[in-house]
Every structure is written in C-alpha cells, then in structure tokens.
Amino acid sequence: MSTIVKFENVVAVAGSFPVLTGVDISVQEGEIVLLQGKNGAGKTSFLRACAGLLRINDGSAQVLGFDLRVNRQAPRRYIGLLGHENNLYRDLWAIEHVEFRAVLGGGQKSDAAEALARVGLTSRLWSVPISALSAGQRRKVAIASLIANRPQLWLLDEPHSALDALSRADLNAILKEAAASGATVIFASHEGVLSEELSSRVVTMRGGQVVGDSGAR
Amino acid sequence: MPERTDDSKMTATPLTRVLGILGIAASVVMAVLGLFISPPDVVQGEAVRMLYLHVPSIWIAYGSFVLTSISSLLFLARSKRREDSGRHYDRLAGSAAEVGVVFTGLTLITGMLWGKVTWGTYWQWDARLTTTVLLFVTYLGYLALRRLPADPVVRGRRAAVMALISFINVPIVHYSVDWWRTLHQKASLSVGRRPEITGEMYWTLLYSALTVTIVGAWLIIHRYRVIRLEEIRDEENLKMLISSRHQEKPTDSTAAGEVS
Amino acid sequence: MLAEVLLLARKDLRIERRAKVAVGQVAPLTLLIVVVFAFALDANAPLLEIGAGGLYWVAVLYGGTLLTQRAFEIETEGGNFDDFKMSPIKAQSLFLGKSLSLFIQICALELVLTPAILLLYDVQVAEWLLLIAAGVAGAVAFSVCGVLWGVMAAGLRVRSTLLPLLLIPVLAPVLLAGSRAFETALGIRADAGWSWTSLMFVIAAVHTVVGLAAFGFLLEES
Numbered sequence: 001m002s003t004i005v006k007f008e009n010v011v012a013v014a015g016s017f018p019v020l021t022g023v024d025i026s027v028q029e030g031e032i033v034l035l036q037g038k039n040g041a042g043k044t045s046f047l048r049a050c051a052g053l054l055r056i057n058d059g060s061a062q063v064l065g066f067d068l069r070v071n072r073q074a075p076r077r078y079i080g081l082l083g084h085e086n087n088l089y090r091d092l093w094a095i096e097h098v099e100f101r102a103v104l105g106g107g108q109k110s111d112a113a114e115a116l117a118r119v120g121l122t123s124r125l126w127s128v129p130i131s132a133l134s135a136g137q138r139r140k141v142a143i144a145s146l147i148a149n150r151p152q153l154w155l156l157d158e159p160h161s162a163l164d165a166l167s168r169a170d171l172n173a174i175l176k177e178a179a180a181s182g183a184t185v186i187f188a189s190h191e192g193v194l195s196e197e198l199s200s201r202v203v204t205m206r207g208g209q210v211v212g213d214s215g216a217r
Numbered sequence: 218m219p220e221r222t223d224d225s226k227m228t229a230t231p232l233t234r235v236l237g238i239l240g241i242a243a244s245v246v247m248a249v250l251g252l253f254i255s256p257p258d259v260v261q262g263e264a265v266r267m268l269y270l271h272v273p274s275i276w277i278a279y280g281s282f283v284l285t286s287i288s289s290l291l292f293l294a295r296s297k298r299r300e301d302s303g304r305h306y307d308r309l310a311g312s313a314a315e316v317g318v319v320f321t322g323l324t325l326i327t328g329m330l331w332g333k334v335t336w337g338t339y340w341q342w343d344a345r346l347t348t349t350v351l352l353f354v355t356y357l358g359y360l361a362l363r364r365l366p367a368d369p370v371v372r373g374r375r376a377a378v379m380a381l382i383s384f385i386n387v388p389i390v391h392y393s394v395d396w397w398r399t400l401h402q403k404a405s406l407s408v409g410r411r412p413e414i415t416g417e418m419y420w421t422l423l424y425s426a427l428t429v430t431i432v433g434a435w436l437i438i439h440r441y442r443v444i445r446l447e448e449i450r451d452e453e454n455l456k457m458l459i460s461s462r463h464q465e466k467p468t469d470s471t472a473a474g475e476v477s
Numbered sequence: 478m479l480a481e482v483l484l485l486a487r488k489d490l491r492i493e494r495r496a497k498v499a500v501g502q503v504a505p506l507t508l509l510i511v512v513v514f515a516f517a518l519d520a521n522a523p524l525l526e527i528g529a530g531g532l533y534w535v536a537v538l539y540g541g542t543l544l545t546q547r548a549f550e551i552e553t554e555g556g557n558f559d560d561f562k563m564s565p566i567k568a569q570s571l572f573l574g575k576s577l578s579l580f581i582q583i584c585a586l587e588l589v590l591t592p593a594i595l596l597l598y599d600v601q602v603a604e605w606l607l608l609i610a611a612g613v614a615g616a617v618a619f620s621v622c623g624v625l626w627g628v629m630a631a632g633l634r635v636r637s638t639l640l641p642l643l644l645i646p647v648l649a650p651v652l653l654a655g656s657r658a659f660e661t662a663l664g665i666r667a668d669a670g671w672s673w674t675s676l677m678f679v680i681a682a683v684h685t686v687v688g689l690a691a692f693g694f695l696l697e698e699s
Contacts, residue, residue: 011459015366016451021459038467053559055368073697077565087560089488089551091495100488104564129495207465293694355646362643365633375698378691379629379643385687386647389680393650396676397657 002029002065004153004184005050009059012049019045021208022059027186032179034199035188042208043188044084047155050186051081064153077106080151084158086142090131094121094141097130098148105149115144120170135162143171154178156187160194172198229439236435243428247421255421264334269421271327273429274320275349281317281433282356285310286384289377296374304448307373310380311363312440314356316433321353344398348391355383369448481566485574489548490581498547499582504589507540511593522599527666529598530659533590534652537615540586541648542641545623548579549631558631558696568693572624576688579620587612603664607671611658614677618651621681625688628695651677 005027012020020042027033035043048054050063052072061068064075089097098112116126119140130138139162146154154175160168168191175185175198189195196202204212229237251269258265288310295303328346329339340346363376493499514532518524525532552558561571591612594600602608626644630636654673661670 013368013455015368016455018455018459018462021462051563053562055370073562076563079563081559081563083559089492091492091551092488096491100484101560103484104560104566106565206467207462208459209463351646351649354642358639358643358646361639362629365635365639371698374694375629378694378698382625382647382687382691385683389683390646390650393653393676397653 003027003062004029004031004064005186006062007049007059008061010049010056010061011058012045012054013057014045014054019054019208020049023049023205023208023210025203025210025213027184029184030179030182032175032185032198032200033187034195034202035186035205036190036202036212037188037205041205043205044157045208046205047081047083047157047186047188050153051079051155052076053081075153078152080146080149080154082142082146082154082156082159084161086138088130088138088141091129093127094130094133094137094144095126097141098144101145102148107148107150111148111150112144115147116141118147118174119144120167136164136167139163140167143174147174152183154183154185154187156185158189159187160189160191168194233435233438236431236438240428240432240435243431247425247428250421250424255417258418261335264331265418267327267331267334269425270429271324271331272422273426274327275324276426277429277433278317278320278324278352280430281313281320281437282352282384282387284313284437285317285359285380288313289380292373293377293381296370304369304373307369307377308441308444308448309437310377311360311444312437314359314363314380315440316436318353318356318360319436320429320433321349321356325349325353342398344391344395347394347398351390351394352387355386359383369451478567478570481570482574482577485566485571486577486581489551489575489578492551493578493582499544499585503540503543503547504586506543507536507586507590508593510536510539511590511597515597525598526600529594529600530663530665531652531656532598533594533659534615534655536590537583537587537619537655538645538648538652540590541583541619541623542644544579544582544586545627545644546637546640548575548582548624549627549636553631553636562696568696569689571696572628572688572692575624575627576620576685579623580616583616583619584613587616600663600665602662604662604670607658607674608662611655611662611670611674611677614658614674614681615651615655618677618681618684619648621684621688622647622651625684625692625695628692632698651680654680 003026005025007023007025010020010023011018023042023046035046037043045054049056049061049068052063052068052075055072056069064078066074068075089100092100094116095112098115099109102111102115103109113126117123121137121140121144125133125137130141133141139159143159156175159171159175163171172194175187179185179200187195187199202212202214203210247269251266255266255269257263288306292303292306292310295306325346328349332341332346333339359376359379362379363372365372367375511532514528514536515525518528552561591608595602623644626647627640630640630643633639654676657668658670658673658677660666661668661673
C-alpha cells in the first residue's frame with residue numbers, strides 16, 4: 001500500500017483569502033475518505049489543491065508521488081475531479097460529451113457507452129442535448145465522464161447532489177468497486193448516513209484545517 | 218527583502234528624498250531654460266519649446282516599457298523555477314508600466330498642442346501619433362489586467378505574459394502604421410519639419426532628458442515601494458485571517474463561502 | 478497532436494451547429510452594422526463605395542470579437558478549463574483547436590458580409606483572388622490573436638469588457654491591412670493589396686508562435 005496524498009501544514013490562498021490554513025493529512029491507496037465540515041471549512045479547496053489546481057503557498061504536498069510545489073501538472077492526468085459544477089457542454093448530447101471527455105483523457109470513444117450504462121442513464125437519453133436533461137441526469141453524465149477516464153484518484157465534491165436514492169446507491173457501488181480495484185477516493189459530502197456507509201474513513205475540516213480524523217476503519 | 222523593516226512604513230528613503238528634491242530643482246531649471254533662455258526656432262518659432270517636454274517624455278515612456286518587458290521576462294524566468302520568487306521583478310514591471318503610461322499620455326498631450334501650433338490641427342493621422350496612441354491604449358489594458366484581484370503570483374504571471382506579447386506587438390503596430398501613412402501621404406499637407414537642433418537648443422533638450430529621467434526614476438521607485446507596502450499589508454492581513462480561521466468554532470457560520 | 482486539434486475543433490463546431498450563435502446571432506448582427514453604417518453616412522453612395530473595405534473590416538472586427546467571447550464562454554460557463562487542465566492534452570493543441578474553429582466561424586461570417594457590401598455599397602470586385610486571400614489572411618490573424626487574448630481574459634469575471642480592450646489594439650494592424658487590401662481588391666484605390674495581405678499572414682504567424690509558446694502558461698493562470 002502506497003501513500004497517495006500526503007499534505008503537511010499546507011497553506012493555500014484563493015484571491016487574498018486563506019482557504020487552507022495548515023492541512024495535515026495522509027491518504028493511503030484504496031481508501032475512501034469522507035470530508036466533513038460546514039460550508040467554508042475548506043473541503044472544496046482541499047480537493048482542488050489535491051488536483052493540482054490550487055497553488056500551494058506553504059507546507060509540503062505530495063499527490064501520487066509528485067511534489068505539487070515542484071510540478072502541479074504532473075499528477076493531474078491520473079486524477080478525476082468532479083466539482084459541484086458539472087462542467088458540461090450544454091449543447092452536446094450526453095454520449096457526445098462523454099466520448100469527448102474519454103478521448104480527451106487519452107481513452108477510447110467506446111468507453112463512453114459503457115460509462116453511461118454504468119451510471120444508469122437510460123440509452124433513450126444518450127442522444128439528447130444535455131441542456132434538456134434534469135439536474136440528476138446531468139450529474140450522471142458528469143460522473144460517467146469521470147468513469148470513462150478510469151482515474152487512480154477520485155476527487156468528488158458533493159457527488160450525491162441531485163441524485164435520487166437508487167442512483168446514490170449506484171454511485172456508492174461504483175466508488176466501492178473502484179477502490180477495491182486499487183483506486184483511491186476522497187469526497188466531500190453533507191449527506192450523513194449514506195456517505196458514512198460508503199466511506200472507510202471520516203475526516204473533519206474546520207477553518208481550513210483538518211480537525212478530526214477517524215482513521216482507517 | 219532589501220527593504221528594512223523600520224522604513225517599511227514609508228515610501229521615501231533619504232536617497233529618494235534627495236532624488237525628489239533634485240527632480241523638483243531640475244524641473245524648475247528646465248522650465249527656465251526651455252521657456253526663456255533657449256531661442257525660438259527659425260521655422261517653428263515658440264512652438265519648439267514644447268519639444269523639450271515632448272521628446273524626453275516619449276524617451277522615458279519607451280524606456281519604461283522596455284524596463285517592464287525586461288522585468289517581466291526575468292520574473293517569468295525566476296517564477297518558473299520557484300513560484301513565489303522574483304516578486305520584485307513583478308513590482309518593477311508594474312510600476313514602470315504605470316510611469317510609462319503617464320509619460321505616453323504627456324507625449325500625446327504635448328504632441329497635440331505642438332500640432333495645433335505647427336500644423337494648425339490637434340490631430341494628424343501621422344504615423345508616430347497613431348502608433349503612440351495605440352501604445353497608450355495597449356498599456357492601459359495591461360494596467361487594467363494588473364488591477365484585477367487575483368493571487369499575486371497568478372496575476373504577476375498573467376501580466377508578465379501580456380507585457381511580453383504587447384512588446385512584441387509594438388514593432389508590428391509601428392511598421393504597419395508607418396507603411397500606411399507613407400503610402401497615403403497627401404501632398405498638400407506638409408508635415409512640420411523637425412527643427413535643426415543645435416547649440417543652446419541641443420543642450421536644453423539634453424538637459425530636459427536628464428530632468429525627465431530623474432523625475433521618472435523617482436516616480437518608479439515610489440510606485441514600486443507603494444506596491445511593496447500593499448503587499449506587506451496583504452501578507453499581514455493573510456496572517457491575521459489564517460489565525461482567525463484557526464479560531465473558528467464548529468458552530469460558527471460567519472466564514473466566507475467555499476471559494477473554488 | 479493533429480488528432481487533438483481536430484478533436485477540439487470538431488467539438489466547438491458541433492456546439493455551434495447546435496446552438497447557432499455565430500450563424501443565427503452574430504452574422505445577422507454584423508449585417509445590421511453594415512446597414513447602420515449607411516445610415517450614419519447618410520446613404521452617401523460615393524462615400525460608402527470608398528469606405529466599403531474599411532467598413533467591412535470594422536464589421537468583421539466587431540463580429541470576430543463577439544465570436545471570440547463566445548468561443549470562451551462555452552468553456553467557462555462551468556469551470557474555467559478545469560477539464561482541460563486535468564487532461565493530458567497539450568495546451569498547444571487547445572490553442573490550435575480553438576483557433577481553427579474560430580477561423581472557420583469567422584470565414585463563415587465573411588461569406589455573409591462580402592455579398593452584403595457588394596450589394597449594399599455598390600462595389601465591384603476587381604481582383605477576386607486578392608479578395609479571397611485577404612479575407613482568409615484576416616480570418617487567420619483574427620482567430621489566432623482572438624484565442625491568445627481570449628484565454629487571458631477567460632478566467633476573469635470582467636471578461637466581456639476586458640477582452641475588447643486588450644484585443645482591439647492588437648488587431649488594429651490587421652484592420653488596417655485588411656481594409657487596404659480590400660480597397661485594392663474592390664478596385665477602389667490602387668494600393669499594395671498583396672503586400673498588405675502578406676502583412677496579415679506575418680501578424681498571424683508571429684501570434685501563432687507566441688501562442689504556442691505562451692498558451693500553457695496562460696491556461697494555467699486563467
């Protein structure tokens with residue numbers, strides 16, 4: 001088991017506001033980590049910092065063996081990031097969007113159909129512009145785009161939002177399956193029971209720091 | 218940092234005070250020389266006096282923009298190795314560009330006044346005037362980009378790239394505008410002859426150039442230090458914010474929303 | 478790399494085919510501008526004829542700026558290029574792909590505008606080849622500069638006001654060269670039309686080189 005994320009006293013600033021104020025955490029391969037904390041605790045920023053999208057001002061940060069303070073770009077291709085925004089092209093069809101994202105990530109077009117089937121989007125909706133889909137269906141398209149890229153590290157911000165009960169259980173199964181096959185998952189959520197059932201570890205953030213850690217269960 | 222902490226509350230040092238006083242004194246002498254002592258030009262008459270401010274201004278403006286470009290290049294080179302290093306080059310680039318824009322504006326104003334007296338019109342679509350006005354707008358855009366709130370390193374890098382691209386554009390703009398005006402020169406309009414610069418006029422011009430350089434340098438140093446002070450303030454603010462975030466209570470919901 | 482460029486350009490064009498912003502909104506708007514110029518100049522036929530080349534390029538400048546904004550709007554609606562940053566795709570491919578799709582859209586715009594000035598301003602084409610070459614050269618230069626400056630403004634909240642401020646001074650030489658080349662091509666004034674056309678290609682080449690070198694950097698900081 002190798003260490004996937006190792007943060008020591010990480011400080012990060014967005015604009016002029018310190019979003020991370022000294023984060024210490026270490027995540028091992030295969031873990032499913034739930035990030036808890038109220039709004040503004042730094043969960044989203046922590047995920048973006050892990051993805052190499054946020055500049056680290058102070059401390060040391062390693063992700064997938066790459067030092068983020070030396071090279072923030074290197075680990076990105078192995079990471080799947082799902083923000084609370086879905087980042088979808090409204091005018092593309094669901095299948096076109098996932099195909100595009102699959103090829104963009106270095107995969108095959110054919111991965112798209114498989115991924116969309118996996119998230120349980122009925123094939124009737126594959127050839128419909130994304131702008132015509134419901135919020136939950138869009139969330140599924142975004143998750144499918146991630147699946148198509150087969151990331152080693154999944155960073156998910158409120159992944160269950162807008163999903164119905166059945167789809168949430170589906171998503172949990174997908175993530176557990178990924179973790180079982182060696183991927184690592186870190187996700188932020190307010191969903192309570194459902195999230196705790198999924199996670200193997202619960203980390204609590206407050207004021208841009210990690211203030212509680214259940215440790216591996 | 219080269220600045221000592223005890224004078225980090227002010228923008229002046231003994232050296233810059235001397236420079237400032239020198240600048241004021243030199244400007245007074247320049248006004249006397251340019252307005253009273255140097256003779257009127259044979260062709261242009263009194264209008265030539267405008268050139269003592271006009272010509273050095275554009276020199277300083279160009280010099281400032283060169284300084285902006287060089288500092289931007291150095292900043293990019295340094296920050297490529299370490300993201301948070303070389304910040305002083307970024308400050309220098311910004312302050313030089315501000316001073317450059319001011320002197321470009323001064324050049325345009327004096328140029329137009331000179332044009333009114335010599336050509337009988339404020340504006341000629343003369344190659345130099347047109348290039349200068351485009352230069353002015355380009356660097357106004359650069360300053361606008363700098364003023365947008367962002368992480369200092371991000372803002373610095375973005376601005377540095379823009380400064381370099383703008384600098385590459387200067388010859389393109391100059392060349393195309395120059396070509397345009399030479400191809401379309403209307404014979405009826407005689408562009409005012411540049412004066413023969415000799416004797417007292419030559420010395421006055423040279424002296425003015427020195428004066429304007431002193432004033433420009435003084436302005437750049439002060440702008441640099443103001444930017445530095447702003448950064449110190451921001452850094453202190455940041456420290457305060459970090460420690461106040463550490464005090465946040467589990468029930469506290471006054472913190473800013475999640476910033477992406 | 479070519480595959481990446483085509484992938485990106487195809488995606489942009491597919492979105493345009495569905496949303497029809499360029500064809501359905503920008504093109505009619507520039508046509509309107511061509512008409513409004515006639516109002517401004519009091520439908521003075523000789524004046525419109527003399528000015529046809531320049532007015533054409535002002536309309537292209539306006540439409541091109543809108544299309545550039547649109548090209549970045551489709552990316553920044555959700556998340557400032559995060560997905561591109563997270564993917565192994567090269568920044569250079571993104572630059573070229575975006576430029577290619579913008580180029581095709583500006584060409585389409587020109588295909589609408591050219592007949593419009595020929596009909597409304599009553600000008601005749603003297604040199605078809607020059608007209609086409611200048612139109613293409615202008616479109617290349619516009620798209621390359623547009624994408625380069627577009628990405629700089631893309632991540633900023635004020636992009637719709639900042640982009641024209643940054644872009645138009647850079648495009649001024651293109652406007653100048655395009656107008657002069659068209660004046661020759663339309664037989665309005667004997668001028669060095671071909672040299673002006675080459676100048677536009679040179680401007681495009683310089684910005685392509687700069688774009689290839691700087692795009693990664695700009696994307697990262699957007």
